[in-house]
Amino acid sequence: MTSLTTAGTFPLGHRSVNRLGYGAMQLAGPGVFGPPRDRDAALAVLRQAVASGVNHIDTSDFYGPHVTNQIIREALHPYPDDLVIVTKVGAVRGADASWNPAMAPAELTRAVHDNLRNLGLDVLDVVNLRIMGQVHGPSEGSIEAPLTVLAELQRQGLIRHLGLSNATSAQLKQGRGIAEIVCVQNNYNLVHRDDDALIDELTGLGIAYVPFFPLGGFTPLQSTALSDVATSLGATPMQVALAWLLHRAPNILLIPGTSSPDHLRENLGAGQLALPGAALARLNAIGKAGHLG
Numbered sequence: 001m002t003s004l005t006t007a008g009t010f011p012l013g014h015r016s017v018n019r020l021g022y023g024a025m026q027l028a029g030p031g032v033f034g035p036p037r038d039r040d041a042a043l044a045v046l047r048q049a050v051a052s053g054v055n056h057i058d059t060s061d062f063y064g065p066h067v068t069n070q071i072i073r074e075a076l077h078p079y080p081d082d083l084v085i086v087t088k089v090g091a092v093r094g095a096d097a098s099w100n101p102a103m104a105p106a107e108l109t110r111a112v113h114d115n116l117r118n119l120g121l122d123v124l125d126v127v128n129l130r131i132m133g134q135v136h137g138p139s140e141g142s143i144e145a146p147l148t149v150l151a152e153l154q155r156q157g158l159i160r161h162l163g164l165s166n167a168t169s170a171q172l173k174q175g176r177g178i179a180e181i182v183c184v185q186n187n188y189n190l191v192h193r194d195d196d197a198l199i200d201e202l203t204g205l206g207i208a209y210v211p212f213f214p215l216g217g218f219t220p221l222q223s224t225a226l227s228d229v230a231t232s233l234g235a236t237p238m239q240v241a242l243a244w245l246l247h248r249a250p251n252i253l254l255i256p257g258t259s260s261p262d263h264l265r266e267n268l269g270a271g272q273l274a275l276p277g278a279a280l281a282r283l284n285a286i287g288k289a290g291h292l293g
C-alpha cells in the first residue's frame with residue numbers, strides 16, 4: 001500500500017480522488033509570475049506527482065499567467081483517465097503581477113476558454129469561482145451574477161463541475177441554490193483556522209474542502225510545537241502539518257504546492273503518518289492559542 005492510498009480517497013465531482021493531491025501554483029516564476037527558473041524541473045515535478053499516484057491537480061490560468069497550465073499540458077497531456085484537474089477563474093494578473101478581480105461575464109467566459117486552450121481540454125473537470133470580494137480572505141456579498149455565468153458555461157458542456165474559492169458559508173448556501181457545488185477551496189492550515197465551522201458544515205454535506213496554503217503558503221509554517229511533534233515522530237514539520245489536516249476531517253483534500261522533487265516526496269509521505277493522541281492535543285492547541293507557539 002502506498003502513502004497515497006493509506007490516506008484514502010474522497011469524491012470530487014463524479015470521481016473519487018486520492019486525498020493527497022498537488023497544487024501547481026509554485027511552478028510559475030517568482031511571485032507566481034512569468035516562467036519558472038527551471039522549466040525542465042517543473043515538468044519533472046508534475047510527472048513525478050502523477051507517477052506517485054496523484055490524481056488531483058489544482059491550477060489556474062492566472063498562475064504565470066498561462067504558464068502553469070502550459071507546463072501541465074506539456075508534462076502530462078494526453079492526461080491519465082483518472083486525473084482530475086481543478087482550475088479557478090475570477091481574477092486576472094496585472095502587468096505589475098498584481099491580482100485583480102475579473103468577475104464580469106466576458107472575463108469569466110474568456111478565463112474558461114483560456115483554461116481549455118492552455119490545458120488542451122474540451123471540457124474542464126472542476127472550475128472554482130475564486131471570489132474576489134477581498135483578495136486575501138472571504139467577505140460577504142452576492143455571487144449570483146458570476147456563478148450564473150459559470151452555470152451557463154457548464155450547461156453548454158465546457159465545465160463538468162463547479163466549486164467555490166474564498167467563500168463564506170452564506171455564499172455556499174447561495175451558490176448551492178444556483179448550481180451543484182462539489183468543493184470549497186479556502187485558506188486553512190494548522191495555524192489559520194477561521195474555517196472550522198465551515199469545514200464541519202461541508203463534512204455534513206459530503207462536499208470536499210480543499211485548504212489552500214496547507215503549509216502556510218508564501219510563509220511556510222513555523223512553530224516550536226509543530227517541530228517538537230515532528231521530532232518525536234521521526235517526521236518533518238510539513239508532514240505533520242499535512243497529517244493533521246488529513247486527520248481534521250474526512251472531506252479534506254490536500255493540494256500542497258512545491259517546485260521541489262524532494263519536497264513532493266516528503267509531502268506525499270504524510271499519508272503514512274499516524275498522529276498519536278498526545279501529538280494531536282499539542283497540535284490542536286497551536287490554533288486555539290492563535291499563535292505559532
Ligand SMILES: NC(=O)c1ccc[n+]([C@@H]2O[C@H](COP(=O)([O-])OP(=O)(O)OC[C@H]3O[C@@H](n4cnc5c(N)ncnc54)[C@H](OP(=O)(O)O)[C@@H]3O)[C@@H](O)[C@H]2O)c1
Nearest residue numbers: 023024025058212213214215216217238256257258259263
Ligand atoms: N484559491 C486560492 O485563492 C489559492 C491561493 C493560493 C494557493 N492556491 C492553491 O493551493 C495550492 C497550495 O498552496 P501554496 O502552494 O500557495 O502553499 P503551500 O502548499 O502551503 O506551501 C507552498 C510553499 O511551501 C514550500 N514547501 C512545500 N513543501 C515543502 C516541504 N516539504 N518542506 C519545506 N517547504 C515546502 C514551497 O516551496 P518549494 O517550492 O521550495 O517546495 C512553497 O514555498 C497552490 O499550489 C494552489 O494550487 C489557491
